[in-house]
Amino acid sequence: MGEKREARIYDRVAWRYDLLETPMEKMLFSRLRRELLAGVHGRVLEVGVGTGKNLPYYPPGVELTGIDISPRMLERARRRAENLGIEVDLEVMDVEDLPFEDRTFDFIVVTFVFCSTSDPVKGLRELGRVLKDDGTILMLEHVRSENRVLGKLMDWFNPLIRWMFGPNINRRTVENVEKAGLEVVSVENKGPKILKKVVVRRVAG
Numbered sequence: 001m002g003e004k005r006e007a008r009i010y011d012r013v014a015w016r017y018d019l020l021e022t023p024m025e026k027m028l029f030s031r032l033r034r035e036l037l038a039g040v041h042g043r044v045l046e047v048g049v050g051t052g053k054n055l056p057y058y059p060p061g062v063e064l065t066g067i068d069i070s071p072r073m074l075e076r077a078r079r080r081a082e083n084l085g086i087e088v089d090l091e092v093m094d095v096e097d098l099p100f101e102d103r104t105f106d107f108i109v110v111t112f113v114f115c116s117t118s119d120p121v122k123g124l125r126e127l128g129r130v131l132k133d134d135g136t137i138l139m140l141e142h143v144r145s146e147n148r149v150l151g152k153l154m155d156w157f158n159p160l161i162r163w164m165f166g167p168n169i170n171r172r173t174v175e176n177v178e179k180a181g182l183e184v185v186s187v188e189n190k191g192p193k194i195l196k197k198v199v200v201r202r203v204a205g
C-alpha cells in the first residue's frame, strides 16, 4: 500500500501541509469544517483524515475512526488528537480497499480527498458499502468547473498541476458519486463555485 503514488506524495508534503493550507484555512476552510461536522453523531469514519484538520470540530461523543493512505500525514493527525485530548482510532488504509464490514458507519466524512485518490469511483463504492442504510456521507471537495471555458482550462492544466503538486483539479466528483451507485441528496456551492458541499446517501431499496 505504501507504494501507491498518493502515499508517496502525501508522505513527502506532510511536514509542510498545514503551513501551505494556513491562508485558506483561516479565510474559509475552518468555518466550512465546523459547519460540516456540527450534526455528526454515532459511529463515524473520516476518510483521508490527513493531518487531522477536522478533529477539533467533531461534536463530543462520536465514535471516530480516521484513515489515510499516508503514514506521515497520520503521524501528524495522531499528534493533533493527543494535543486536543480526543479519542480516535487512526489507521493507515486505502479508501479503495476498506477492511470494515458492510453497513458499519452512521456518518462518513470526506474533505478534499477525492481530488487525490487514483480511482475515485472505486473509493466511493467502498464508502457506499460500509455506510449504514440510513447513514450519510458528508463531503467537501473542489471539483471541475461547470463553466465551459474554465472547465477546459482545468483539463489542460491538470497534468501540470498533478505533476507539480499531486492532486487533480478537474475531478467530476458529483458525477462520480452517481457512477458509484449512490444518491446525491444535495450539492451546495461554498464560496467559489468549484468548492462544493455534497451530501450523499445509499440509494433506497
Ligand SMILES: C[S@@+](CC[C@H](N)C(=O)[O-])C[C@H]1O[C@@H](n2cnc3c(N)ncnc32)[C@H](O)[C@@H]1O
Pocket (backbone or CB within 6 Å): 006, 007, 010, 047, 048, 049, 050, 051, 052, 053, 054, 067, 068, 069, 070, 073, 093, 094, 095, 096, 110, 111, 112, 113, 116, 117, 118
Ligand atoms: C488534500 S489532503 C486532505 C486532508 C484532510 N482531509 C483535510 O481536509 O485537510 C488528501 C488526503 O487524502 C489522502 N489520500 C489520498 N489517497 C487516499 C486513498 N486512496 N486512501 C486514503 N487516503 C487517501 C492523502 O494521503 C491526504 O492525506
